[in-house]
Structure formats: structure tokens, C-alpha cells
Amino acid sequence: MNKVSVLLTSKWSWKLLEEAERWGIQRPEECLSCGACVGACPAARTSSYNFRKIIRDVILGNEEKVLSSREIWYCFYCFYCTSKCPSRVEIPYFIMRLRRMAMERGYGGDILRILVYTSSNLIEHGVSVLPSDYDRMNPISAEENMVKLREKLGLPPVMRVSEKAMEELRTIFEETGFRKEVEGIRSGKWPFKGISEKY
């Protein structure tokens, strides 16, 4: 459906597709629109997410619609679609690339703000998950219990990252722009625009 209908409407747009393909992803325009991915997809069963509709809009160049949609944040990143796809389109990587592009254009802030805690942990401690994250409603008792349990199991109280390693990590956080991004998301200064379901 995709290839034929796109050719018929002569609205093929390479711009978004080429930008989205930058991670060396197996060509998404090879999509035959057979529906195997949607049949396998856990997100399609539980939401309005449908990759065929998204790829169609990418090919037609409907940038704002795709990038401001909530649907691109519904992917489970489980690769069940890829395992069923006759063209082996690596859909989850492609969706990740679209999310990245959406972020860069200021979309997705309300979701990123929920997710940013692992990144803050990484910047502060060099690890993404802390003992207190076991129960984020009761972080203090969660941490106490976890440290006690680790000692009982004969393990050091926490997974420590050495100061030498933290030094190197800080260089990486600066050079990649990661620290700036995380701070922007945490403080709400990132110029975020709203997203909504589009499909």
C-alpha cells in the first residue's frame, strides 16, 4: 500500500525519511504494509499506535503530525515487529530516532520528565538505578532495607563507582551535551510543546 499509494499521490518526501534513517536503519520504505508488525505489536493491542500509519506519514513528509504525536512514545521497544517483518525493518530503532527528532523539536517533555530520574542518578552516582528506586513512594526505607539485604547476602552495601571513573564520566556528560539536556528536562527550561494522539 505504502509504495504504490505514495507513487500515485506523487507526494514522496525524502527529507524526513533521510533524517530518520541516519542510524543506519534497514530501509523503512521497504515496508510492504503487510500488517505483520501490527499483528504482533503489544502497543497496537493496547493503544492507537500503528506503525504502518506512522511510516506512511514519514514517507509523505508529514513532519509535524508524526513528531507531535503521542503514538511514537507508545512503542514497547520489544522488537517483536522486526522478528515478524518480511523486510526486516528495524522499527524500534526507527521509532527511537523519531523520538530523538521530536525531542530536538521540542516535543515529548511531559514524558521525558517522568523518565529523567535514571539519567539524574547516572550523572550523580554513575549508576542508573539506586537502592531507593526499589520503592519510589518510600525511598528512605527502601534504601535502608536494600543496603541491609545486600550486607546479609555478603555483598558490599552499594554498587560504588570510583572517583576516577566519575571524573571520566563527567567528561562524557559534558562532551555529549547529556548533562545540559538532563538539566533542561528537569528544570522544565527545555522549550517543550504539547503532544497528542494523532492516529
Place this chain on the structure above:
Amino acid sequence: MVNEKWLEKIPADGPFYLFQGCFINHNYPGIEAATRFILDVLGTKYFVSEDQSCCGLPEFGALATPLILTCLVGRNIDVMRRYASYVLTPCNGCYSAFHTSTFLMKDHDVAAKTEEILGKLGKNYSPMMVIHFADFIYKRLEDIVVKSVKVLGGLRMAVHYGCHYFVFEEEGLDSRENPSFAEEIIRRLGGTPVNYTAKDECCGFGMIQQVVHKNMAYAITEEKINSILDAGAEAILVICPYCLNVLDRNQKVLRDIELIEKAIPVIHISQLVALILGADTDKVGFETHSVDVKPFLDRIEERKVEFKGWSSAEVASSQKGG
């Protein structure tokens, strides 16, 4: 079908670098203790280091930023290579972080920037062979059977492998189509593997969905658990701490709203094998599980007859006969 090529590549006796995963160490430390216990019993040398950081996958999953993943992986490999030539990890997340990074390095811009940043630290990017701990258990299964002091008394177990074990086709012991190596492990340890319809589906974690869109995660976990219960399984075996977390903890909510009829314990493969090798039941960290594991523990029996294990020739001939 087990991927013999991959199996051959796995060194039976290390030495290994045991990758420290923050979700295991800080939320399911029992998996870490069990993994170390198994390596000690098998006499396999392994190293850990405080110079190692998180794998970087949670950050890639949340912010979709490739550079943080490739740089962290590159730096960690540089640390690990000082200790050993092979990496072991009992977490699908850490496991897939390395392979995802290799994939992202196909982008020339990402690769150039990664090399530039690592260069400032006096390092460069070179991939390393990363082995899932479940693969290692399969590799040493004969030794584990010989050294075992307990046996699963016919316990009916369903295996959930977890999506990210299968993402990289040429790596790993099995493909997503019909994986069987963990079933083989259960059988050899005295249990009964159970097949179920939703075997190759996601646990519900969905990388971010368990945190962001909880209703979607619960719906998928419900399908999975009900499929497992319908098949008559008494416990679930996982090879990933995230799958353990989701399948175990979501059951409480699903039971409260009566979407599943009964709770079923979820066990990580390291915990199972450690118990079989004689670890104390309070040394594999069941404290952090939400579903009661007693029905599972009750089915672990002492090995009554001294058992030397079958030779592979005997196994082959019994399979032919049966």
C-alpha cells in the same frame, strides 16, 4: 534449536568480567549473590571493578540519545578488557546495551563523535564479546548437574526469555521463533518445562511503558500471566531482572482488580541454579520478590541418590530411544 556456533565460542572456564548491573545490584541483589555463588561453585574465575559504570541503556531508552550509550559502552569495555577477554551478564538490558551500541556505531556521525570523546579520555572504541549468563549456565550444564545437591521435583515451569535476548540474530543461544535451551536446563534439573502461547511476547515492561503508560504495561502482563496460568505452570523462569520485576510486581495489581486468578512465583535463572547447587534459600534474595515463592521452594527436593550425571552419549541414546 541451539545455536552451536555461539555455544562453541563461549569459553567454558573464563576468566570472565562479571558486569555489574545497577538494576540487579540495587533492586534484585539476590541475583548478583546467586550469580557469584554459581561461578564460585564451578570454580570459574571472574573479576569486578569499581571503575565500571552503568551500561547506559536506561538513558538511551528514555532520552533516545545514542552518544551517551556508545560512550559509556566504549569506556566500560576499556575498563573490562584490563581484567578479562569475555564479559558475563545476567541482565538482558546490559546484554543488549553492548549490541545496541555496536548498531548505533554504524552511523558515521555517532562513530566519529564517540571516538572523539573517548579519545579525550585516552581510549578508543572496540567491541568485546558479551555473553549472557544463561548461555554460560547452558554451556556448563553437565557440571551443574554433577555438582547439584537439590533437584526440582517435577515442578512445572514456564520460561520467559525476554525480548532483548533475541534482538541480535547471530548472537545468543536461541532464536525467537522457538527457543528451547532454558527448557533443556529445567528438564536436566528435574523440572517439567511448560509451553504456552504467549511465550515470545513482551513481559509488559516496554522500555518506558511500565513507568509512563502503566495501563498498557498491565494489559500486556495480564495476557502473559494468563497464558502461563492456562498452560498449568507453577512457576515462571526468567533470565532478565526487568522481566522479573514486571511479571512479579504487576501481579499484585492484576490480582487486586481480579484480572488474574492466582499468583505465580517468578524466579531468575541464577537464583534457580544457585539453589540447585546448594545455596541457602535466604541467600538468593527472595525478600525483594512480591509474590510468595514458598510454593516454588516447597518443590525443591534433596537429591536422594548420589547422582553422577549422564554423559552426553547416554543423553543422545535415550533421546533416540524415546
